[in-house]
Amino acid sequence: MPWAKEEDFLELKKKFKDLQIEVKPTITNLHIPKHELIELLKELKQMGYKLFIDHSVVDFPDRSPxxxxxxxLYNVDERKRVxxxxxxxxxxxxxxxxxxxxxxAERECYDMFGIQYEGHENLVRAFMWETYQYHPLRKDFPLEGYANEYLPSxxxxxxxxxxxxxxxxxxMHTPVPTLEDLEITEKRRLKKKAQLVLNxxxxxxxxxxxxxxxxDLEGERVVQCDVILGQLHRGMEKLAENEMYNQFLVYTDRMDYISALCSNQAWVVAVERLLGIEDLVPEKAKYMRTMMSELQRINSHLLWLGTYALDIGALTIFLYAFKEREKLMDIIEGITGARLTISYPRVGGVRMDLPEGALEVIKAFVKRFPKELKDWETILSRNxxxxxxxxxxxxxxxxxxYxxxxxxxxxxxxGVPYDIRKFEPYDxxxxxxxxxxxxxxxxxxDRYLxxxxxxxxxxxxxxxxxxxLEKMPKSAPFFAESPDPKKLKLPLDGIGLKVPEGEIYSSGENPRGELGFYIYSTGGVKPYRVKIRPGSMYNLCVYPKLMKDRVIADAVAVLASLDPVVGEIDR
Amino acid sequence: MESLFVQLLVIGIKILVILGVVLGLGAYLTLVERKVAAHIQRRPGPMVVGWHGLLQPLADGLKLITKEDIFPRAGNRFLYNLALVLALVPAVLVFAVVPFGPEFEVFGVKVKPILTDVNVGLLLVFALGSMAVYAIALAGWASNSKYALIGSMRKAGIIVSYEVVITFAVMGPVILAGTLSTYEIVQQQINQKLWYIWLQPIAFVVYMFAMLAETGRVPFDIQEAEAELVTGFTVEYGGIKFGLFPLVEWYVEVLSLSAIAVVLFLGGWSPINIPFLGFIDPLFFLGPLSPFVWFILKVALLFLFVLWLHWTLPRYRIDQITETAWKVMLPLTFVNLVLTAVLAPIVWR
Amino acid sequence: MDYLGFVIFGFVMLGIALLMVFLNYLLGPKAPSALKDYPYECGVPLYDKSAQATFHQGYYLLGLLLLLFDIEAAFLFPWTVVYRYLGVFGFVEMFLFIFILIYGLLYAWRKGALDWQFEEEYID
Structure with a gap:
């Protein structure tokens, strides 16, 4: 586990008297009063913890505060997280x-919890529209929302x-935005200063x-740019609080719907780590999960390559890439039974064994695919x-x-070699x-290469x-055996996974960046709070900066190279 | 009186033939394009309507003409419709000066297979070609949509740059032929036993570039750039109006400019040329039809070349396009012009 | 008389084009609805109601150069046609002309007029 140790912060302890260091096997916490927070973060940034991973809050309605x-935060050079x-x-x-x-992240917290940030330049809602009154992730917000709007069929x-x-x-429905609401939202996001504002x-x-x-366009040049998110917001984190751990697995499919297997894997590994059963998972299951999520990674990158080339005008590459992707989809379908929303891994292993001949098909694909890849490179890379x-x-x-x-x-x-698969290897x-x-x-x-x-x-x-996998016997187990079934049940059917009290941040390397899960468990079958760290969303946040003073034609190239997926951004 | 009647009759027949060729063939070229694109992309393309999709253009046309007529609010209805007229009319009129073959005699009447063989034919082509920019600029402006506006502005930028390039590029062949009449230019090439491409490779390449740019083909298709501007200036058009813009731009104009390229550089209807020695005609068995077949073959070849590029290359950005035009293409045409002026006496021997 | 066919053809095409303009109106269905004629901007409310505003373009100088060079091309065309009868005189004359033309182009190049004109000082 790549967590910072207590001795890393002895110097800090001298500087901040109220600092409390809490080291657990699954997490390392630094508790600090609010007034010293910024100072501590600055200090940490100088210590090398300069990669921002995530920020959010957990709501405890009974407590005060x-x-x-x-x-x-993450220290890339020393590979430590805090x-x-x-x-x-x-x-x-x-x-x-x-x-x-x-x-x-603060905009999201403001939107979902109503936290006011002092000194935030532009505190507007992240996902909901401006005229929305509630803060949905607070614990006192009902799961079905407030039905106060009449919506006839x-x-x-x-x-x-x-x-x-x-x-x-x-x-009676929860409110949906009207045209006027959207117009207010739109006007709030951007103060026009050039000639045209283009949606x-x-x-x-x-x-x-x-x-x-x-x-905001001056000719074709983008003077300023803003993003309005939330078109696909489904409240995944609220749902997570009301679903069991195994049930939430299917929602991870629907986040980054292009690389479902990788998201599944990240979630499953996070729960396994929280349960402390990572070592119990049989080797075969680990290899299968790794293999499947790498297949999914190729699949996802193929979709990226196709759409990227399409955006720059090379339509043919799109169809070439999709043809190969189709073959991959067939392989995945043959093994898991699904193409898009897969949910193949389970907490403790995988759902079912490999079917007959699956490895031969994969081997044939691995043998043929580099040739195709080379063909596309000849068309594009030196063009x-x-x-x-x-x-x-x-x-x-x-x-x-950072x-x-x-x-x-x-x-x-x-040039930052940040890869979770190397830094914090799982499976x-x-x-x-x-x-x-x-x-x-x-x-x-460079991103293309x-x-x-x-x-x-x-x-x-x-x-x-x-x-x-070929060397393993056919009868090798693909699902973990619980050492003490009375204490810890590991069911395949998705019900009754009792997780002890505790918290964890665990992440997986998705094709679109780090997909992390911060799970706060108070014991029981449902998590108390799940914060999903969407790689796409933070990758997208650099976009307005990259687009400043560039033309519209570059907008597609830059956006496609960041490769965001809305399902993951909005959750 | 008699002769005027015959003349009018001949003109009428010629117009019918041109219309048939341009609009009928133009519609069917959509199928050709879709088939070529499909095979480049390893798929069959349209297969359902008719044998190998042969009736597809008819189905498309029928669908387009029975669509609802929608006009964007706060647009300018007169200019909106005028844009369509301005796009269609000049593009087809260019074919009036395209010579399809040599003069022949039918029922004692001598017929040149060209509608108007005027001595400024080439100037007419470029004059009409420049009209396209009005259509697109008006279409973008009258639609009252920002995407349309940006698309039309981009197109205007391209035309501004490549209009000059194409004018200077054709001067080489004109020097060699010593005439601006399209029919005469071909005749000169046959007399001199020389396709001008052999002496004008630079001009030919530049001309092809400019042709791609003027017709909005890849790598210059930035005015419609689906991924950026959806379909650019046609975004607010619907039904047959929407269908006609690409038909004119991508098929009729490509055809007409390819035909002019064949006339200027590839010897029009003449068969395969060995420079200064003569012509070899492997299609001699077709008799008097052979020149027409050669002409169509050459145009088809250029058209397929354009399609090939279209379905292979990515697209440039607008500033890169204009800069290439002024900084690379235009100096090249100047070099070519001087070189031609020096070399021309060899051809006139 | 040479242009007779051309003129007739022009009128025929005008007729066809006008037919195309009204074809959808004649044959298509008519089912108006409130938002059907809303200008396309990705399905969200327009920020600016009108798209017919000032729109800066980077090729304004190129447009001016186009005028100059097209006029010069118009001067060159007669020369190209009769070049073979002019001999050395025509060659030298025109070489000078083209030289001046190239010089003009180089001048414009040097001044940066051939670059895409991004407006530097925009309203802040």
Whole structure:
């Protein structure tokens, strides 16, 4: 576990008298009163904990002060992680000067919990519209929302039909935004200072989902840019508090719906670590999970490559990539029974054994795929048009990676070798060999090359997994045996997983960056609070900066190179 | 009186033929494009409507003409419709000066397979070609949509740059032929036993570049750039109006400019050329039809080349396009012009 | 008389184009609804109601250069046609002309007029 030890903070202890260090096997907490928070964070940043991972609060309605805020930081050079915690009753100092990514996290907290941030430059709602009155993640907000708006059905409005029988449902709903609400939201986000404000998205082919960008244009040059999120907001974190651990697995499919297996794996590993059964999971299951999530990574990168090329105008690559992706989908479908929302891993192993012949199919794919990849590279990598559109566009400096909390291929494209698979290996990753490609200039082209190379490395991992799995006997277990079934049940059917009290932050390397889960458990079958750290969202937060003074044509290239998925951003 | 009647009859037939070729073929070229694209992308393309999708263009057309007529609010209805007229008319009129083959005699009447063989034919082509920018600029402005506006502005930027380039690029062949009449240019190439591409490779390449730019083909298709501007200036058009813009831009204009390229550089209807020695005609068995077949073959070849590029390359950015035009293409045409002026006496021997 | 066909063709095409303009109106269904004619901007409320505002473009200088160079092209075309009868005189004359043209282009290049004009000092 890559958590910082107590001795790392002895110096700090001298400086901050109220600092309490709490070291647990699953987490290292630094408790600090609110007034010293910013000082401590500054100090930590100088100590090397400069990569911002996540920030949110946990709501305890019975306590006073009510909210416990946490800040997760990472030291890339020493590979250590630490959590800073403080208590508040509704106000916190803003950390926007220290980390830009904190700004977005704070907006989310303001939206979901109503926390006021002092010194935040632009405290607007992150997901909900401006005229929405509630803060949904507070514990006193009911799961079904407040039904205070009358929403008749279309049939009723158009033909005056009275619905009867089963159709006669309750027509009271939680509020949905009207056109006026959206207009207020839009005007609140951006103060026009140039010639035109262009709505770019949400229904636009170039935004890769329902993202809503506002471009303030001077000619084609983007003077300022803002993002309005929340088109796909489903309240995953609220749902997580009301679902059992195994049941929440299916929601992770629907977050980053392009790499469901990786998200599943990250969640399952987090729960296993919280339960303390990571070592009980049989080797076979670990290799299978690793192999499957690497297949999924290739699958996801193929979708990225296709849509990226499509955005820059090379339509044919899109179809080539999708053809290969289709084969991968078939492999995944054959093994797991599903193509998109897979939920194959389970807490303790995987859902079922590999079917007959699965490994042969994968081997055939691994053998053929590099040739295809090489073909596409011949079309793109040295193409003059491609180079002119990509090289030198959307440059992210190394320092910005930390400042904006970037992870995944975006961070690696800028030369930061931050890869959870190496830094905090889970499942079979410590036993397989692979390299982490990093870029030099941090431009769009480097990110493109990094992702291409990652596909090759994934193939290497898959090859090793396959040869390992081939040697294993067919009867090898694929699901963990509970050492004491009375104390710890490990059911496959998804019910009754009792998790002890405790908290954990655990993350997995998704194709789109670090997907982390902060789980706060008070014991029982349901988590008390789950904070999902979406890689896509923090990767996206650098976008307004990259787009400043660039033209619209670069907007697609830069956005596609950050590769966000809205399901994960909005959750 | 008799001769005027015959003349009008001949003109009428020619117009019908051109309309058939341009609009009928233009519609069917959509199918060709879809098939070519499909095979480049390893898929079959349209297969359902008719044998191998042969009736697909008809189905598309029928669908387009029975769509609802929608007009964007706060737009300018007159300019909105005028844009369509301005796009369609000049683009098709260019075919009036395209010579499809040599003069032939039918029922004692000598017929040149060109509608108007005027001595400024080439100037007419470029004059009409420049009209396209009005259509697109008006379409973008009248739609009252920002995407349309940006798209049309981009297109105007391209035309501003490549209009000059294309004008200077064609001067080389004109020097060699010593005439601006399209029919005469081909005749000169046959007389001199020389396709001008052999002496004008630079001009040819530059011309092809400019042609891609003027017709908005990849890598210059930034005015519609689906991923950025959705469909650019046509975003507020619907039904057959929406169908006509790409038809004009991508098919009719590509066809007409390809035909002019064939006339200027590839010797029009003449068969395969060995420089200064003569012509070899592997299609001699077609008799008097052979020149027409050669002409169509060459145009088709250029068209397929454009399609090939379209479905392979990514697209440039607007500033890169204009800078290439002024900093690379235009100096190249100047060099070519001087070189041609020096070399031209060899051809006139 | 040469242009007779051209003029007739022009009128025929005008007719066809006008037909195309009204074809949808004649054949299509008519089902108006409140938001059908809302200008496309990705399905959200417009920030600016009108798109017919000032719009800065980077090729304004290029447009001016186009005028100059097109006029010069118009001067060159007659020369290209009769070049073979002019001999050395025509060559030298025109070489000077083209030289001046190239010099003009280089001048514009040097002054940065050929670059895309991003407006530097925008309203802050």
């Amino acid at each position: 009510r909210f416990q805020a946490f800040y997760i 959590v800073v915690k403080t208590w508040t009753d509704g106000t916190l100092p803003s950390i926007e000067k220290l980390w830009f990514a904190g700004k977005w 279309l049939n009723e409005v158009m033909w005056g039909e009275n619905l009867q029988g089963l159709m006669n449902y309750d027509r 770019w998205g949400p229904l636009h082919p170039g935004t890769h989902g329902t993202m809503w960008f506002l471009f 003059r048009v491609w180079l002119r559109r990509n090289v030198g566009v959307g440059i992210i400096q190394k320092e910005d990676v 400042f904006y909390g970037l992870t995944g291929a975006v961070a690696r494209g800028s 079979a990753y410590p036993w397989v060999e692979f390299d982490v490609p990093v870029g030099e200039n941090g431009d769009v082209y 990094v992702r291409l190379e990652e596909m090759r490395q994934s193939l290497r991992i898959i090859e090793q997994c396959v040869s390992k």
